[in-house]
Amino acid sequence: MVQRNRNLLTQANQQLQQFAQVVNGDKAVRPVRKGESLRVGVDLGTSSIVMVVLDQDDQVIYGNFEYDHAVRDGLVVNFMDSVRILSRLKEQTxxxxxxxxxxxxxxxxxxxxxxxxKIVANVIESAGFIxxxxxxxxxxxxxFLRVKSGxxxxxxxxxxxxxxFKNKKLIQVSDEATGGFHMSLVVAGHNGWDMDTAEQAKRDPAKEDDVFALIRPVVEKMATITSDVTAGSPQEPVIVVGGAINFKDFIDTFSKALGTPAYKPDFPxxxxxxxIAMYDHDT
Ligand SMILES: Nc1ncnc2c1ncn2[C@@H]1O[C@H](COP(=O)(O)OP(=O)(O)OP(=O)(O)O)[C@@H](O)[C@H]1O
Ligand SMILES: [Mg+2]
Known part of the structure; x- marks a missing residue:
C-alpha cells in the first residue's frame, strides 16, 4: 500500500516540479502553436491567486500567481482586487x-x-475569459492526484x-478554521512579532526548526480535525495539499498524530x- 501510494504521486510530482520551474518566470515550458487549445485554471485563494495553463494533454505550459487578500474563508470579499490581479496574471501570461x-x-x-x-465565474469573466x-x-x-478513493x-x-472520496465520488466534506494563518498567529504571539514578520519567518529555511517547534501543536490539531471527520479511520490514501504544509517535518508529525500514513506531493x-485547469475543455 505504502509503495503504491508513493508511486501514485510520482506522476503528479513530475508535473508539480515542472510547474515550479516556470511559475512567475519569463519562459513557458515550450512554445505554444498558433490556434492550439489551452486549458486555464484559476484558484482564488485566501493568500494568493494562482493561474495555470495546461495543454490538451494536461501537460504544464506556464503559470503565475500573486499574493492577495481579496478572498476570505474561500469567499471573494474584494471583487475589484481579484479582477485586477487576475487580469494582470492573464496579460503577463x-x-x-x-x-x-x-x-x-x-x-x-x-x-x-x-x-x-457565481462570484468566482464573474471574477473570471470580468478578467476577460469565458x-x-x-x-x-x-x-x-x-x-490531478488521480485519487479515486481516499x-x-x-x-x-x-x-x-x-x-x-469513494469511487471518484465526494462522499464527505468538512472545513475547519485552522490553517497557515493560525500557525502565523502562534509564531507572532510567542515572539511578540507582527503577522508579516511571522509570515516571513515561516518561509525562512534558517528558522524552520524553531518555527516548527512552535507550530507542532497546530499541526497535531490539523490531524485531530482529520481524524474526527473520518471517525478515526480515514479512507486511504490520505494525501495532504495546500501551502501551509511546506515544512520538512509536517507530514511525519501529521501522520503520527493521525495514526495513519499521510502523503505530501511536491509544491502542495x-x-x-x-x-482546476484540467476541467477547461469542451467535452
Ligand atoms: N514555504 C512556506 N512555508 C510555510 N508556510 C507557507 C509556505 N508557503 C506558503 N505557506 C502558507 O500557506 C498558506 C497558504 O496556502 P495556500 O496557497 O494553499 O492557500 P490559499 O489557497 O490561498 O488559501 P485557502 O485555500 O485557505 O483559501 C499561508 O498561510 C502561507 O503562510
Ligand atoms: Mg486553496
Whole structure:
C-alpha cells in the first residue's frame, strides 16, 4: 500500500516540479502553436491567486500567481482586487505565450453554494475569459492526484478542508478554521512579532526548526480535525495539499498524530490550481 501510494504521486510530482520551474518566470515550458487549445485554471485563494495553463494533454505550459487578500474563508470579499490581479496574471501570461487566453475554469470550497460559484465565474469573466466551469476544490485536487478513493486534506491560509472520496465520488466534506494563518498567529504571539514578520519567518529555511517547534501543536490539531471527520479511520490514501504544509517535518508529525500514513506531493500549493485547469475543455 505504502509503495503504491508513493508511486501514485510520482506522476503528479513530475508535473508539480515542472510547474515550479516556470511559475512567475519569463519562459513557458515550450512554445505554444498558433490556434492550439489551452486549458486555464484559476484558484482564488485566501493568500494568493494562482493561474495555470495546461495543454490538451494536461501537460504544464506556464503559470503565475500573486499574493492577495481579496478572498476570505474561500469567499471573494474584494471583487475589484481579484479582477485586477487576475487580469494582470492573464496579460503577463499572454505576452509570454504570444497567444490570447480565451477560456478558464475556477473553483470553490465544497458546500459554499451557488452564490459563491457565481462570484468566482464573474471574477473570471470580468478578467476577460469565458468561464467554462466552476468545480469544487478538493475534486479538482483529487482529479490531478488521480485519487479515486481516499482522503484529500487541503490546508491553505485559513482552513483545514477534509474531503473523502469513494469511487471518484465526494462522499464527505468538512472545513475547519485552522490553517497557515493560525500557525502565523502562534509564531507572532510567542515572539511578540507582527503577522508579516511571522509570515516571513515561516518561509525562512534558517528558522524552520524553531518555527516548527512552535507550530507542532497546530499541526497535531490539523490531524485531530482529520481524524474526527473520518471517525478515526480515514479512507486511504490520505494525501495532504495546500501551502501551509511546506515544512520538512509536517507530514511525519501529521501522520503520527493521525495514526495513519499521510502523503505530501511536491509544491502542495499548486495541486488544486493544476487540477482546476484540467476541467477547461469542451467535452
Ligand atoms: N514555504 C512556506 N512555508 C510555510 N508556510 C507557507 C509556505 N508557503 C506558503 N505557506 C502558507 O500557506 C498558506 C497558504 O496556502 P495556500 O496557497 O494553499 O492557500 P490559499 O489557497 O490561498 O488559501 P485557502 O485555500 O485557505 O483559501 C499561508 O498561510 C502561507 O503562510
Ligand atoms: Mg486553496
Amino acid at each position: 499572454e505576452s509570454i505565450l504570444g497567444v490570447p487566453l480565451t477560456t478558464a475554469c475556477g473553483a470553490i470550497p465544497p458546500g459554499t453554494g451557488a452564490g459563491s460559484a 468561464c467554462r466551469k466552476v468545480v469544487d476544490e478538493p475534486t479538482a485536487a483529487a482529479q 482522503t484529500v486534506v487541503d490546508i491553505g491560509g485559513g482552513t483545514t478542508g477534509v474531503s473523502v 500549493q499548486f495541486v488544486t490550481p493544476i487540477g
